[in-house]
Amino acid sequence: xxxxxxxxxxxxxxxxxxxxxxxxxxxxxxxxxxxxxxxxxxxxxxxxxxxxxxxxxxxxxxxxxxxxxxxxxxxxxxxxxxxxxxxxxxxxxxxxxxxxxxxxxxxxxxxxxxxxxxxxxxxxxxxxxxxxxxxxxxxxxxxxxxxxxxxxxxxxxxxxxxxxxxxxxxxxxxxxxxxxxxxxxxxxxxxxxxxxxxxxxxxxxxxxxxxxxxxxxxxxxxxxxxxxxxxxxxxxxxxxxxxxxxxxxxxxxxxxxxxxxxxxxxxxxxxxxxxxxxxxxxxxxxxxxxxxxxxxxxxxxxxxxxxxxxxxxxxxxxxxxxxxxxxxxxxxxxxxxxxxxxxxxxxxxxxxxxxxxxxxxxxxxxxxxxxxxxxxxxxxxxxxxxxxxxxxxxxxxxxxxxxxxxxxxxxxxxxxxxx
Numbered sequence: 498x499x500x501x502x503x504x505x506x507x508x509x510x511x512x513x514x515x516x517x518x519x520x521x522x523x524x525x526x527x528x529x530x531x532x533x534x535x536x537x538x539x540x541x542x543x544x545x546x547x548x549x550x551x552x553x554x555x556x557x558x559x560x561x562x563x564x565x566x567x568x569x570x571x572x573x574x575x576x577x578x579x580x581x582x583x584x585x586x587x588x589x590x591x592x593x594x595x596x597x598x599x600x601x602x603x604x605x606x607x608x609x610x611x612x613x614x615x616x617x618x619x620x621x622x623x624x625x626x627x628x629x630x631x632x633x634x635x636x637x638x639x640x641x642x643x644x645x646x647x648x649x650x651x652x653x654x655x656x657x658x659x660x661x662x663x664x665x666x667x668x669x670x671x672x673x674x675x676x677x678x679x680x681x682x683x684x685x686x687x688x689x690x691x692x693x694x695x696x697x698x699x700x701x702x703x704x705x706x707x708x709x710x711x712x713x714x715x716x717x718x719x720x721x722x723x724x725x726x727x728x729x730x731x732x733x734x735x736x737x738x739x740x741x742x743x744x745x746x747x748x749x750x751x752x753x754x755x756x757x758x759x760x761x762x763x764x765x766x767x768x769x770x771x772x773x774x775x776x777x778x779x780x781x782x783x784x785x786x787x788x789x790x791x792x793x794x795x796x797x798x799x800x801x802x803x804x805x806x807x808x809x810x811x812x813x814x815x816x817x818x819x820x821x822x823x824x825x826x827x828x829x830x831x832x833x834x835x836x837x838x839x840x841x842x843x844x845x846x847x848x849x850x851x852x853x854x855x856x857x858x859x860x861x862x863x864x865x866x867x868x869x870x871x872x873x874x875x876x877x878x879x880x881x882x883x884x885x886x887x888x889x890x891x892x893x894x895x896x897x898x899x900x901x902x903x904x905x906x907x908x909x910x911x912x913x914x915x916x
Contacts, residue, residue, distance in 0.1 A: 498902055499542045499584040500524075501613065503575055503605065505549040510795060511730070512822040513590060513621045516675055516890075521545060523891030528582070541898055544578045546571050550601075568601055572608040579612045586901050587613040590621050591645055591661070593817030594628025599641065606644035615901045616648040618667065622817040623654070623840050626664030649904055652897050654820040655841035668904060671897040674845075675820045676890025680800060680829050684878055688804050688830065695720050695807060696873045702757045703871075717805075723760045723870055726806040726832070728799070728823045729813070731766040733773060736812035736837065740764075741780050741788060743810065743835075743862025748787055750863060760866060762810070765791040765802055803830045808869045810835045813842070814856035820845060825885045831878035833869035835862055847880055 506518040521527065525538035527545035548571040550564045578584050587609060592598030610616070629638045642665065650669045651662025662670040681688055698712050698720035713720060727740045744762040751758050768774035781788050794802060809827035811834070818840045825845065827834055835852045836842055843853065852869060854861035 498540060498586065498898065499544065499582060500586045500588055500617075500898060501575055501578055501584045502527075502543050502545045502588045503548055503571070503609070504545075504588065504590050504619075505547050506545075508549075512675075512819075515822060516621060517590070519677065519887060520891065520894055523887065524895065529578075539895065541895060544582055544584050546575045546578065564601070565604070568604050569608075572605060575609055576612050585614040586617060586649075586898070587615065588617045588619065588898075590619050591625055593622035594625050594632060596637075599625075599637070603640060603644055610644065615650075615904070617650045617652065617898060617901065618645065618648045618662070618665070619652045620654065620658060620661045621819050623658045623661065623819045624817050626661050628816070650897055650900050652894070655844035657844060658819060658841040669897075669900050671893075671900065673890065673893035673897055674884060675822065675825060676885045676887050676893075677822065677825055677829070678887045679882075680826055681804065684829075684831060689873070689875060689878075691715070691717060692807070692831070692873050692875075696871065699723070699758060699870055721757050721759060723758060723807045723866075724805060725760055725762045725808045725810050725866060726765065726802055726827075727762060727810050728765045728794075728802065728826070729811060729821065731764060731768045731773065731777065732770065732815070734813070734815045736810075736814065737764065737773070737777065738780075739812040739857060739859045739862055740810040741777070742859035743812070743866060744787060745784060746859055746863035747866045750867060758870060760787065762788050763791055763802060763806070764788065765794045765799070767793040799826075803827065803832065806830075806832060808833045808835065808866060808872075810862065810866065812837050812854055812856070812858070812862050814839050818842070825881065828877045828885065829881040831874040831876075831881075833872040833874045834877070835865040835869060845885075847876070 502521060504517040505514050506521065507514045521543055524541050524543050526543065528537065528542045529544055550567055592602050629641060646665045648665065648667045650671060651665065651667030652671050652673050653659040653662050654674060656672060659670055659672065694715035695717060698708055698716040701708060702721060708720065725744055727737060729735050731737050740762060744760045747760050781790060791802065803826060809832040811821065811824060813821070814837060820841055824834065824836065824842065833852060834846065835854060837856050838853045839856060852865050854865050
């Protein structure tokens with residue numbers, strides 16, 4: 498099977514572009530860049546059009562006239578691949594409910610749909626159908642349904658996020674959860690012992706018992722501090738300020754209880770809005786011992802933050818939230834998590850998980866953080882290994898893509914049998 502992948506890979510780095518990269522790597526990469534004559538590594542040959550519209554994180558979602566010329570260029574590249582390599586299946590990640598991105602999707606579909614037989618829509622961003630019903634006008638609904646509707650396969654991240662695949666009447670609707678390479682294969686030996694030592698030290702401190710020097714060293718030297726990590730785009734609807742207010746409220750509660758414990762929030766990620774960044778910097782200035790900013794992190798710096806934290810806080814209510822990679826990474830590190838029952842997030846965590854809070858509720862965030870202080874999160878690590886590995890992700894997508902071939906065979910006329 499030959500697949501035209503019309504999607505961008507990092508940079509800039511965010512969850513959607515990262516998942517596209519993992520998919521491409523897992524399926525053997527771009528065949529146009531393979532050595533001449535080399536056999537495909539899998540039964541699916543990918544031809545990648547890297548439709549990157551932004552050079553940096555701050556430019557994502559902005560409108561520039563140059564982006565429209567890029568759309569035309571990428572569409573021409575896709576059509577050229579269609580005839581040069583005989584590619585008939587078109588993979589696309591539809592935009593969330595934002596007009597500039599939606600109109601770009603219109604152009605892509607208008608130019609490319611006549612040239613490709615099958616379309617696979619991967620609904621990494623959630624809620625376009627709901628947005629069209631609530632915010633769009635009749636013309637936007639009609640055009641979007643005509644251009645994005647009736648794909649051969651609609652791939653959703655979880656059952657609650659299948660609404661878009663169903664709303665746009667995909668012929669086949671498949672569920673494939675995101676998955677990532679194991680970021681901490683040495684979890685049992687390098688991370689869990691320290692985490693359990695810190696938990697044991699916190700329990701002793703809560704009980705008013707003194708710590709021996711050996712206990713303090715095993716716990717990293719500062720068991721009184723519970724390091725909470727926020728790792729995501731820094732915006733209000735991603736829950737940044739609810740995390741800030743929740744940590745401050747949790748510290749007040751601990752102070753009233755005369756507890757020796759205190760929370761410290763580390764925020765890692767980039768800002769999209771200058772006003773929100775200024776508001777956050779004002780919070781740091783007022784509470785410098787409780788809040789710190791690490792900026793955008795990746796690679797080893799991100800691994801260090803995840804490994805050294807005691808809990809993860811992500812109280813998002815972002816409208817297009819799908820299956821956040823940051824949550825899957827936190828689960829892989831076995832971090833106790835405080836997050837919202839929003840979109841497909843309840844499907845990511847175990848059904849009886851206790852760390853859920855309501856949207857826009859810093860008071861509930863504070864209560865959940867205090868409860869997380871007596872957890873080690875080891876069970877979440879097992880949950881990751883069972884559901885969110887890279888191998889499961891690539892295998893699930895391959896199976897979903899192969900449905901295209903079965904659908905084509907179903908449509909082919911059957912030759913009459915000679916009597």
